[in-house]
Amino acid sequence: MSRTPFFVRRVLARCSYLLPLSIRRRMIVISTYPLGQEVKSWVHEISKETWKGVWIAPKLKDIRQAEENAPEQDLILLYIHGGGFTEGYSFMYMETFQAVINKLNDEHNIRASIMSLEYSLSPEHKWPTACREAVECYRYLIHDLGISPYKVILAGDSAGGNLVATTLLQLKDMKTRKESDLPPLPLPAGAALLSPWVDLTVQEYPIARDTLTGRLLEIFKAAYVTETRHLQNPLVSPVYGDFSRIQCPIFVAYGSQEILKPSIEMFISKLIKSNCNTTVLRGDENTTHIWLVCSLMASSKTVYQSDCDAFIAWIAATASTK
Known part of the structure; x- marks a missing residue:
């Protein structure tokens, strides 16, 4: 956790988005890249024909051991x-990833590994590339490695939360449609959406003390979606999707100062009306975007740890009921 005052970190984060994309990408790597030994012992890259990612777990020698170990995990x-x-x-959230794995093991007796998707970024790769890659990564876990879906929880933050929601919609669609190009995949044990960006049709944003700005979201949107007519597609804006037959538990967390708060609350209402098993964590009055997974965006170490612990407790409870 940085000793820089929270309001200064928030302003710096907002200002960084004024920089060219190539510089922003480099800055994220510089500011979040884990120590060398952590990468060697915790992170193992995997590259498939249709997607890329990394296995994250302690004491793994190589990708072969990661794959052999995965089906035996809880x-x-x-x-x-x-x-x-x-x-x-x-693996830019290694602090949180390590906390999740270690606390699940030490406090809940749950052995866990993380598969983190390295999806193709925009504007080089437009929608729906990332959507498809997310499903293919899940397919790898279930079909290729033979992992029970009852052992898999999907989770993602911001745009990643969007992709978690759209993955659920695609999996549900596979269960109801029988086309040969959509082999059935079961729903996971649960799904967690952290500060999710669920409505890309929004053009007017509330005034909030967030790290995000409306102007920045418009830039992201233009980079991701080629044609505005796609913005209401549920696989772009999952707030417009039908979640009525998605039976796995869903966890949604958002900050009180989120610029995305109105759309997230609308999404939560939709989940509840669809009779989804929904757990909601709303951060305190100072919480902003992605504070739960990025400690630099949290108002204090105490807030970050407390809310991260609540997230981990939900994961443990969800895993234990399957």
Whole structure:
């Protein structure tokens, strides 16, 4: 946790978005890249024909051991990072990932590994590329490795939360449609959406003390979606999707100062009306975008740890009921 005052960190984050995309991408790597030994012992890259990602777990020698170990784990967390679909990388939240794995093991006796998707970024790769990659990564866990869906929880922040929601919609669609190009995949044990960006049709944004701005969201949107007519597509804006037959538990967290708060609350209302098993964590009056997974965006170490612990407790409870 940085000793820089929270309001200064918030302003710096907002100002960083004024920089060119190539510089922002580099800055994220510089500010979040884990120590060398952590990368060697915790992170193992995997590259398939239709997607890329990393296995994250302690004491793994190589990708072969990661794959052999995965089916024996009690839980696999399939994580999808945020970054407005344009930036970020698969293991930029190592502090949180390590906390999740260690606390699940030490406090809940749950052995867990994380598969973090390295999806193709915009504007180089437009929608629906990332949507498809998320489903293919899940397919790899279930079909290729033979992991029970009852052991898999999907999770993602911001744009990654969007991709978690759209993955649920695609999986539900596979269950109801029988086309040969849509082999059935069961729903996961649960799904967690952290500060999710669920409505890309929004053009007017509330005044909030957030790290995000409306102007920035419009830039992200233009980079991700080629034609505005697609913005209401549920696989772009999942707030317009039908979640009525999605039976797995869903966890939604958002900050009180989120610029995305109105659309997230609308999404939560839709989940509840659809009779989804929904757990909501609303941060305190100072919480902003993605504070739960990025401690630099939290108002204090105490707030970050407390809310991260609540997230981990939900994961443990969801895993234990399957």
